[in-house]
Amino acid sequence: MISQLSWKVGGQQGEGIESTGEVFSIALNRLGYYLYGYRHFSSRIKGGHTNNKIRVSTTKVQAISDDLDILVAFDQETIDVNFHELRAGGIVLADSKFNPTIPENEHITLFSVPFTEIATELGTSLMKNMVAIGATSAILDIEPSQYHEVVNEIYGRKGEQIVEKNMQAIENGAKYLKEQLEFQRQDLYLEKADGKKRMFMIGNDAIALGAIAGGSRFMAAYPITPASEIMEYLIEKLPKFGGAVIQTEDEIAACTMAIGANYAGARTFTASAGPGLSLMMEAIGLSGMTEQPLVIIDTQRGGPSTGLPTKQEQSDLMAMIYGTHGEIPKVVMAPSTVEEAFYDTIEAFNIAEEYQVPVILLSDLQLSLGKQTVEPLDYSKIEIRRGKLVAEELPEVENKAYFKRFEVTEDGVSPRVIPGMKNGIHHVTGVEHDETGKPSESALNRVAQMDKRLRKLNNMQFNNPxxxxxxxxxxxxxxxxxxxxxxxxxxxxxxxxxxxxxxxxxxxxxxxxxxxxxxxxxxxxxxxxxxxxxxxxxxxxxxxxxxxxxxxxxxxxxxxxxxxxxxxxxxxxxxxxx
Structure with a gap:
């Protein structure tokens, strides 16, 4: 028996590769196994090689495995591209439809299974991925019934008959491997897991959940890989908390809309990737000059330009620190786990409001889209801090003077009010301004305001940097x-x-x-x-x-x-x- 397994499924994009990995991994997660998954996919809707590599363990894992125990192939390209990862003793489960072949290797075993044929006999070839899961289960000594709950959740809305057909496909796949191929090996049987319930999520889900828990009720964004899942998650969830998501016409609009909503008193944010952040740079400078809180999620991917939209890279670092023209205080955070992505998103909102600065939360494609086991989140750790946002009524001012929204203070942070508050009238402009917000080109004022803004981060507190x-x-x-x-x-x-x-x-x-x-x-x-x-x-x-x-x-x-x-x-x- 083994305590750890590396499993990969591959084929052409659009033929159910992702759902194969989802059903397999979610079921194992609910049995108490720890998982770490990473998808390789093309920047197109359909076609092109894609695969999903999933590591399963009885103990915590936080990385992709070097090698591979089982490769499930729906086409020959999957074997050709991924065969080199198989360790000695590894297995290839391939659809017999394409007459699979493997390089000569006495240490690797090929099992040709009629995934498509078995599925077609049940009514549709689309269920070939369920047949493959069944065949995998036979190798790992996992009962097909363990998948019923997940299959019902994913396909239940299509009717009980569809659920039954998919379960039958899993059972038939397991039966074929055991009976027709007389599978006897026990060296890949998985040790039993502890059965504990844990979350199983991608980093983008954790970020979106962190935004809700952190009090954000509005998101403005434009779809882009690998950030779109944040918006998709919140489109479904945020209205349940009285919030809303707006898909804007571009990233410039998304960023300025987030600034405006923050100015109005809401906790808002936007999320994008490198190309989108390039478009936001001027607006980030506006946030810095007007001292409006702003949270931006940057899910890094391969660049420059369109680059490698669906591939891993960490090349936005310098741009996020130095990309804006002029000099403004800015915070750039980088969570290193899915759990940290949740808590750091909440902290990003706190820091943005406490210091009235743009905060960029960095991620990368592997963290954003890699799905992994997460221990239950501790909601008692959540703290909402809004800084110098004035909640009580402002005192009367003499001679109808404007409120000193940009008052020069020792810590660099000025009092902030929500528009419409009595006695809180002030100017807001992207040009240099005095304490009330009125445009000013005075040299003394310029130095005073610049120094004030740049003092903000001198004493910034961040737990475990x-x-x-x-x-x-x-x-x-x-x-x-x-x-x-x-x-x-x-x-x-x-x-x-x-x-x-x-x-x-x-x-x-x-x-x-x-x-x-x-x-x-x-x-x-x-x-x-x-x-x-x-x-x-x-x-x-x-x-x-x-x-x-x-x-x-x-x-x-x-x-x-x-x-x-x-x-x-x-x-x-x-x-x-x-």
Whole structure:
């Protein structure tokens, strides 16, 4: 029996590959297994190779596996593209419809199963994916009945007969493998899981849920991969809380609409990817100048331009910090797990209102769309902080003077009112202005207002800006990363330890303002620092050098081919750099 399994299903986009992975993984999640899934898909609606790789374990996993135990193939291309991942003893389950072949390999077994034929006998070839799940279940020693609850949830709206047909397809797939192919191996039987109930979600779902829990009741956005799921989730859920989602004509409108709604007193945000953020830059500057809270989610993908819309990359880092013209205070956050994505989204709204600044919450495609097991969220941790938003009635002012919305204060944060509040009248403009908002080109005023705005982040508080796994006082190497690389780095770290290398790990969760005081001691104590990131120019490494020095000991471990890091890659390449 095994405690961990790597399973992949592949075929042409649009023929049920995603639903195959969904039914398989959700069922196993409900049995108490931990899962981590990653989809490879094309930037088109139908056609082109797609696959879904799912890691199943009796213990927590936070990374894609290096190899593969079972490959389910609906076409020959799936075998050709993914065969190299199979470990010795691995299995290929392929639809006999396309006469599958595998390279000569005595350690890999091919089972040709008539997925399409069995499904057609039940009424439609569309159920071939359920036949494949049944065949997989026979290999893993999982009863087909374990899928009934999930199948009923997904297909129940189509009627009881459809549910029964899909369940029959699963049962027939399992039966064919056991009886017709006389499957006897028990080395892939899965150990029983603990049966505990845990959430199973993508990062975008966690962000959307965090927005609701954090008090946001309005989202303005334009669809874009890999951010669209945030909007889709909230279109369904937000109206239940008295909120609304508006699909705008473009990202410029989405960002300015979010600024306007925040000005009116609502907690609002927008979400996009790199191309959309490029269009928002001027509006982000408007948020900084008018000191209106603004939360933006940037789900990074391959660039530049349209680039690789459906592939992994972390190349927006510098743009998010320095992309706007002029100088404004700005916060850039980077959660490294799905759980952190939930809590950090809430904190992004708090920081935006407390400091009256734009806050960018970074994600990447792997974190946004990778589906994984999540422990139950702790809603008692949620805290709503609105900063200097004036709730009580304002006092009368002499001579009908305007309210000092942009008052020069010691901490840089001015009092804020909702439009329409009695005695709260003031100007709002994107040009430089005085304390009441009236345009001003006075040199003294310019310096006073600039200094005031830039003072905001001097004393900013952020809990745990760096995730630290420190096991050695003087390590041979410090591995540094951000966003979705955390789990992969942790796994590589264990392998380096097995090689006798003393290694620590730091995952940076606050990108700007940079947590120099937190990271500097870790860098200084390490003999070597390796920065792991999905881009070609080493952007995080450059930030590290700019903010903590020690450039002579900092090296980059980069990957920018559109694929996430695998643990073995970090393990092997780190040893080369040490």
């Amino acid at each position: 760096v995730y630290k796994n420190v096991q050695h006082e003087s390590p041979d190497v410090l591995l540094v990363g951000y966003l979705s690389t955390r789990g992969t780095i942790e796994e590589a770290m264990e392998r380096l330890k097995a090689d006798g290398i003393k290694v620590n790990h730091a995952q940076i969760r606050l990108i700007h303002p940079f947590p120099s005081d937190e990271i500097l001691p870790l860098v200084e104590k390490a003999k070597k620092v390796i920065v792991v990131e999905n881009n070609a120019t080493g952007q995080l490494a450059s930030l590290l050098k700019m903010n903590v020095g020690n450039a002579n000991k900092i090296s980059s471990l980069l990957k920018y081919d559109g694929n996430p890091f695998l643990p073995q890659e970090i393990h092997t390449r780190s040893k080369e750099l040490i």
